[in-house]
Amino acid sequence: MELKDQGAIVTGGGGGIGRATVLRLAREGAVIAIADLSAENARTVAEEVRAGGGKAIALPVDVTRSSDVARMVEETTKSLGRIDILVNVAGGSLQKAVAEMSEEEWDFIVDVNLKGTFLCSKAVLPTMMGRRSGAIVNISSIYGFTGNATRAHYSAAKAGVVGFTKALAQEMAPYHVRVNAVAPGRIATPRVRGLYTDEEWKKRIDPIPMKRAGEPDEIAEAVFFLASPASIYITGQTLHVNGGSLLY
Numbered sequence: 001m002e003l004k005d006q007g008a009i010v011t012g013g014g015g016g017i018g019r020a021t022v023l024r025l026a027r028e029g030a031v032i033a034i035a036d037l038s039a040e041n042a043r044t045v046a047e048e049v050r051a052g053g054g055k056a057i058a059l060p061v062d063v064t065r066s067s068d069v070a071r072m073v074e075e076t077t078k079s080l081g082r083i084d085i086l087v088n089v090a091g092g093s094l095q096k097a098v099a100e101m102s103e104e105e106w107d108f109i110v111d112v113n114l115k116g117t118f119l120c121s122k123a124v125l126p127t128m129m130g131r132r133s134g135a136i137v138n139i140s141s142i143y144g145f146t147g148n149a150t151r152a153h154y155s156a157a158k159a160g161v162v163g164f165t166k167a168l169a170q171e172m173a174p175y176h177v178r179v180n181a182v183a184p185g186r187i188a189t190p191r192v193r194g195l196y197t198d199e200e201w202k203k204r205i206d207p208i209p210m211k212r213a214g215e216p217d218e219i220a221e222a223v224f225f226l227a228s229p230a231s232i233y234i235t236g237q238t239l240h241v242n243g244g245s246l247l248y
Contacts, residue, residue, distance in 0.1 A: 037090070083127050
């Protein structure tokens, strides 16, 4: 129970990597605000936590709206009493070549992946700075390092998350607030796996040195490490979890 009674917010906590992260932190004793665009998904995961003996609240939140984010922090503080951990999972991607991409499509993907990370991080800083402790874990992507054709907006946003993580880590180090990131490779979330036939999926995982996709629980383990006391002297870093897909 390394996180016993610590208050955590997990954005995008209603499914995939977010859900796995919520359940992992809850097993370590954290009390959790599950923030998700889908109120129904957030409630479902909160019920899973409570069924396992944990404490969780569900909050419908659009991380691109500062008013929603402010309400998220207010309700979390009121219900859980404290905020020790923020995990910025909320994000998403669409496939579109740059030559065909609209300004609105670019803005949407950059906003949900990068602006949301900024807004949520900024909103929890006063309480973390006041307590002189805290951990923020941002979710980047292997595409933030390699790029990906038809995902230029997503690649740019996830690269931005890495730069933001480094900058905020430098700002927050004097307050003992650690800021790190996890960069997943191909992960078999229900949403991603559902986009491909078995044959298409095999073609995409064959180049991975470990010859398989990652699982949401494996990303959650990395998040837990960076949120836990085990990483107390680590800040400004990006932990790659991709089965060897990025070795240089």
